[in-house]
Amino acid sequence: EQEELHCIGCGVPIQTEDKEGLGYTPKSSLQKSEESGKALYCQRCFRLRHYNEIQDVSLTDDDFLRLLNEIRTKDALIINVVDIFDFNGSIIKGLHRFIGDNELLLVGNKRDLLPKSLKKGRLIQWMKERAHEIGLRPEEVLLTSAKKKEDVLELLSTIEEYRQGRDVYIVGVTNVGKSTLINAIIQAAVGEESVITTSQFPGTTLDLIEIPLDDGHYIIDTPGIIHREQMAHYLSPNDLKAITPKKELKPKTYQLNAGQTLFLGGLARFDYLEGDKGSFVVYTARDLMIHRTKLEKADAFYQKHVGELLQPPTDLEHYPLPELVRFEFTAKEKMDIVFSGLGWITVPKGSKIAGWAPKGVAVIRRKALI
Ligand code: GDP
Structure with a gap:
């Protein structure tokens, strides 16, 4: 029977199977430590020691x-x-x-x-x-x-x-x-x-x-707490990069009439249902493509183009995206409609709108930030 090994840095049991889990250590490092008799660190502590870099681990x-x-x-x-x-x-x-x-x-x-x-x-x-x-x-x-x-x-x-x-x-x-x-x-x-x-x-x-x-x-x-409503959990690493802003947000303003729809890539959808023609300001990563269509055509447009013209998602095969779910709001004053993790759209007072996001990701209304 093998003795259980512990990381000398943080004390967790060493394991070599789950790369994301606590105590992960590559098999090769384990071997080296056995041969040399040197102290054994888990990968997280190893990186911290050598690169001054702290790694996330997933916990249950x-x-x-x-x-x-x-x-x-x-x-x-x-x-x-x-x-x-x-x-x-x-x-x-x-x-x-x-x-x-x-x-x-x-x-x-x-x-x-x-x-x-x-x-x-x-x-x-x-x-x-x-x-x-x-x-x-x-x-x-x-x-x-x-x-x-x-x-x-x-x-x-x-x-x-x-x-x-x-x-x-x-x-x-x-x-x-x-x-x-x-x-x-x-x-x-x-x-x-x-x-x-x-x-x-x-x-x-x-x-x-x-x-x-x-x-x-x-x-x-303490290890990062997983918030299941975050968009990040449904995306490939590349797509997550694409929706994460790197620089100061540059808002984009759209003049919309009721009956128009904006797609935020293929990850979210915004329908202007009722109200006067007005300005809607979109705050997302600069590279996220925004497409404007007619509301009456939006369902069919999405079915046809998600993952292609409407990107991200770019890898639906490996990272299937839950269907978009609809939330309806009426703005009594200037409001932000927030697509968790993706950004938000500031809507004018009096507008009635619908926001769509992948099932499990929240769309909420809040007092305008800007
Ligand atoms: P953790 O999971 O909370 O430990 O987050 P990380 O430190 O791994 O950072 C997550 C992402 O946010 C990485 O892409 C970082 O580069 C980025 N990030 C962290 N701090 C900042 C910041 O102050 N400004 C910006 N723009 N990005 C940041």
């Missing part, structure tokens, strides 16, 4: 609940990172259930994607209102761009102000940029990338990555 729902329940029993400061481009897809509704009475800071990451003309104060106020609507009570709301390493120092000093000698847990759904932000924090806190060594990442409990602070406490990274 049970693992998440266990992890989150653990946080509730701690006296800690909680940082919840959300993606301001996919705010509704990345906010965690029941967060207070999981974090108990612990104080919360809400961090809106990917600030670089929203127009520079949008004032910081306004954006923070908007986030506060949306957070309160779903019962989140953050002590403070901050904005960062992990990718551009902007406002990371400000985040660190706010963390210092609030943590009062406690540990800090960072939580968030997948794809909000949590790993990028943590790496930026490590760099801001430690300086040069190469300074990071394992001694600064002592063997930690289970599946958590810990960044030491100078008073013996830690910033603890």
